[in-house]
Amino acid sequence: MPGAKEKAQAEAAAESPPGDRVLSSGEALQAAQANARKPAGEARREAFTLDVRAPDEIRDYLNLHLELQRYRQLQDLDGQELSRLLGAAEANTRDLLGTLGYFAPRISVDLRETPADARAPREVAIAVDPGERTRIAQVDIGFAGNIADNPAAAVQRRDVTTGWGLRSGQPFTQDAWDSAKTAGLRRITARRYPTASVASSSADVDADTSQARLAVTYDSGPPYRFGPVQVKGAERYPPEVAQRLSLLPVGAEYDQAALLTAQQRLAASGYYDSVFLTLDTDAGTPQAAPVIAQVRDAKLQKIVFGVGASTDSGPRLSVDHIHNQLPLIGWRAVSKVSIDQKTKLISSEQTSLxxxxxxRWVTSERLQRELTGSYEVNSGRLRGGRAKSxxxxxxxxxxxxxxxxxxxxxxxxxxxxxxxxxxxxxxxxxxxxxxxxxxxxxxxxxxxxxxxxxxxxxxxxxxxxxxxxxxxxxxxxxxxxxxxxxxxxxxxxxxxxxxxxxxxxxxxxxxxxxxxxxxxxxxxxxxxxxxxxxxxxxxxxxxxxxxxxxxxxxxxxxxxxxxxxxxxxxxxxxxxxxxxxxxxxxxxxxxxxxxxxxxxxxxxxxxxxxxxxxxxxxxxxx
Known part of the structure; x- marks a missing residue:
């Protein structure tokens, strides 16, 4: 179903007699700006006032979207051109009402001269009786491509149908229809099928019965699996940093949430100031689609000062030093000094890729003075081993x-x-x-x-x-x-x-x-x-x-x-x-x-x- 605004513009253009011209939106804007630049002492009457008579919700919507609103500031708008605009106003109003689910309205457009009105010499009145609102009678959701008969995708098919945003009996609006289709598509593209699309959709509206029958078919395209991570933009750190820290296993089914989690993990690793992960669906290898990691390296060393407080230990001061690539071994080191009312701490931890x-290999050292029960305790710890996250x-x-x-x-x-x-x-x-x-x-x-x-x-x-x-x-x-x-x-x-x-x-x-x-x-x-x-x-x-x-x-x-x-x-x-x-x-x-x-x-x-x-x-x- 074509969008109401595009349909209204097409009908207005088709009804314009040969040789006549309606101002474009750009020309109307230039004229309005020129009018706004006139000296303050010069009268600034509008070409006409617009009075929309309709229920509150509909009136506000029409006042915001009617094409006539663009031409109110044109002081040199003559009667012939205004008549031509009014001819298109009814069709424009009807299309706008259609986006709200009203397909059988009664509309009247009247023009009245108001020479004594300081605001404008004319008044355009649009009276609207919207009639009965169209409601959903039936929704048909179909699937094409791999998702249609893939047993592993049964949950996705069920999520689309059970999570559908428009149900029988609900009012039909163009925005709700578009949103429901988009939400269904997102459920499909979130896993396995990043190239899925809406293959076809239709909204069959019966204005006599005020009922709409909706149908949409999603084409999933092929299922995708993660391929190797390809790092772009890295200068200071080797590609293996992003490839290993992303934790995206090659061959796993594509999952948008997993991709986002990997992106957040890389961003929080300290190696990068910015990270953006995308699946390369143009590579032509759905079963091993490359993951593009566009990164910007963080500085080699960083010092972070912290101030905090808690009811457990009172105010706290801390200083963290981060070295992302220790000389010779290339490990990452995070060292910390922290002081509060109960604890004084000096620690350092080194981790390999x-x-x-x-x-990964992990070593750590810690010196601490802490209130342990009723006693002050000085302690130290040395640790070495392996860890996996x-x-x-x-x-x-x-x-x-x-x-x-x-x-x-x-x-x-x-x-x-x-x-x-x-x-x-x-x-x-x-x-x-x-x-x-x-x-x-x-x-x-x-x-x-x-x-x-x-x-x-x-x-x-x-x-x-x-x-x-x-x-x-x-x-x-x-x-x-x-x-x-x-x-x-x-x-x-x-x-x-x-x-x-x-x-x-x-x-x-x-x-x-x-x-x-x-x-x-x-x-x-x-x-x-x-x-x-x-x-x-x-x-x-x-x-x-x-x-x-x-x-x-x-x-x-x-x-x-x-x-x-x-x-x-x-x-x-x-x-x-x-x-x-x-x-x-x-x-x-x-x-x-x-x-x-x-x-x-x-x-x-x-x-x-x-x-x-x-x-x-x-x-x-x-």
């Missing part, structure tokens, strides 16, 4: 050396300790959104044997696990806003260090809890094992959990970007499993879906200390 199996899973295994010493200790303070261990870790993230999830789950596991090196040397086994899950509840709907679900959030963590009592494990390998992201209502890392005089220190066993009810906030009938939250947290740390006694916090809070990530503000009551605490947190990490 991933190999063909996505594994994919879309949802991170894993690694290392050889690690730790030491820790208490600086303000009394007779009961934990003694200094050091150890060597071989930790292994695995983290899986399966959330619907990596920065602001509303459903899904995440699981992290760490485990590894070790040997204490100071005092009584003894083997030990350290293990730790945590999980986070979102369970959607009923949906809330507000007028004119998409529905959003409330949810329950479950969080749990547990850890233990199996070692004989006479051995000394460094405090940095033991456990504490409490604070913004663990047990609210308590200070940061102030739930731990206790000495005989009540001093807090890191213990060998940890158990903690939380249940939180999150619900979108509707205000004045409109959905907002805020959510309410009610929660209960509990956690315990001890040196023996039988000594674990839960510390409980309860409270309420508000969540704001800010442009930089979720911001949460909570007020929690610590049942044990019988005090309220404010907890603020920005962003989501797991």
């Amino acid at each position: 991933p190999d063909d199996n996505l594994w 994919t879309d949802h899973i991170d894993r690694g295994y290392y050889l690690q050396y730790d030491y820790a010493t208490t600086t303000n200790g009394d007779a009961d303070a934990p003694p200094s300790g050091s150890a060597i261990s071989t930790p292994w870790n695995w983290t899986g993230r399966y959330f619907d959104n990596p920065t602001a999830p509303s459903r899904g789950y995440g699981v992290a596991v760490e485990a590894g044997p070790g040997m204490t090196l100071i005092g009584d040397r003894a083997p030990f086994l350290r293990s730790y696990a945590r999980g986070l899950a979102f369970l959607p509840l009923d949906k809330l709907q507000a007028d004119g806003s998409p529905a959003r679900s409330g949810r329950l959030q479950f969080r749990a963590e547990a850890g233990m260090v199996n070692v004989k009592d006479s051995a000394t494990v460094p405090a940095t390998l033991l456990f504490l809890t409490g604070g913004d992201s663990t047990v609210r209502g308590y200070s940061y890392r102030q739930i731990g094992a206790r000495t005989v005089d009540g001093q807090i220190y890191a213990g060998k066993y940890l158990a903690a959990g939380s249940v939180e009810w999150q619900r979108p906030i509707v205000w004045n009938g409109e959905m907002t970007e805020f959510e309410s939250a009610l929660f209960i947290d509990a956690g315990a740390v001890a040196d023996q499993p039988g000594d674990l006694k839960a510390k409980v916090g309860v409270g309420a809070g508000v969540r704001w879906r800010s442009p930089v990530g979720p911001l949460q503000a909570d007020v929690a009551y610590g049942v044990d200390p019988k005090k309220f605490r404010l907890h603020l947190r920005l962003g989501f990490t797991f």
Whole structure:
């Protein structure tokens, strides 16, 4: 069905008598600009005023789109030319009404002389009775090409039909019809078929019955698979950087979301100031279509200054130094200095490029002074090993050396300790959104044997696990806003260090809890094992959990970007499993879906200390 504006212009041109000329839009604009440049003291009457008499929604639409509006500023518009414009106005009005679904309107166009009107010497009145609005009677969606009979594309076919935007009984408009076709095409091009197109479409409108029968056929074209990544624009870093960090496996089915994720991953890698990935569909190799990576290299070195604050540790200052290509080895190094009220930290981590199996070498060094329970602890760590990151899973295994010493200790303070261990870790993230999830789950596991090196040397086994899950509840709907679900959030963590009592494990390998992201209502890392005089220190066993009810906030009938939250947290740390006694916090809070990530503000009551605490947190990490 041709667009209403194009149809109106074609009919107006066909009805113009030979030798007559209607001003083009460019000529009309030039004339209007010339009129606007006249001296302020000179009268600036319009050629005519336009009065559209129609229901409010239709009147506003016609006032915005009628072709007559272009000619109102032409002071030298004579009567003959205006009559010719009025002849085309009815057809233009009828076409515009057709885009809104009114195909049997009654329209009258009248011209009245108004010499006494200071605004214009003439008035054009267009009266519209739109009649009955056309509604959808039938929708036929067809498929051609590979998608039509490919069993693997059954979900895509179903998504197009179930997600179709125009249903039987709904009003027909040209915009809604175009939007529905485009949305269906996007569902097809998002996966396997980047060259899909609308093969044919028709809107059969019966003006007598005010019904429309719609039909569209999508041609998928051939299915595509990712080929090799071809890097363009790289000058400082070798192409292997983008090729390996993109994590786009050659031979995988084309997926627009995977391409976007790879682009974001490269942009966040620190190697590039800008990245743009596209699939080369003109290469003529659908089963191995090249991925073009257009990049602009970042500087070799960068220093980043940071300022922050949290209710856990107060104000924070940090300086990061990034070297993207260390001399001789070519690894990337990120070094950091951070200072807040509880922690002073100096650290550095070096990583190689991933190999063909996505594994990379990692080394790191760390010196730290931290308030650990009631004691100041100086600690250090050296680590070396291998790590692998994919879309949802991170894993690694290392050889690690730790030491820790208490600086303000009394007779009961934990003694200094050091150890060597071989930790292994695995983290899986399966959330619907990596920065602001509303459903899904995440699981992290760490485990590894070790040997204490100071005092009584003894083997030990350290293990730790945590999980986070979102369970959607009923949906809330507000007028004119998409529905959003409330949810329950479950969080749990547990850890233990199996070692004989006479051995000394460094405090940095033991456990504490409490604070913004663990047990609210308590200070940061102030739930731990206790000495005989009540001093807090890191213990060998940890158990903690939380249940939180999150619900979108509707205000004045409109959905907002805020959510309410009610929660209960509990956690315990001890040196023996039988000594674990839960510390409980309860409270309420508000969540704001800010442009930089979720911001949460909570007020929690610590049942044990019988005090309220404010907890603020920005962003989501797991």
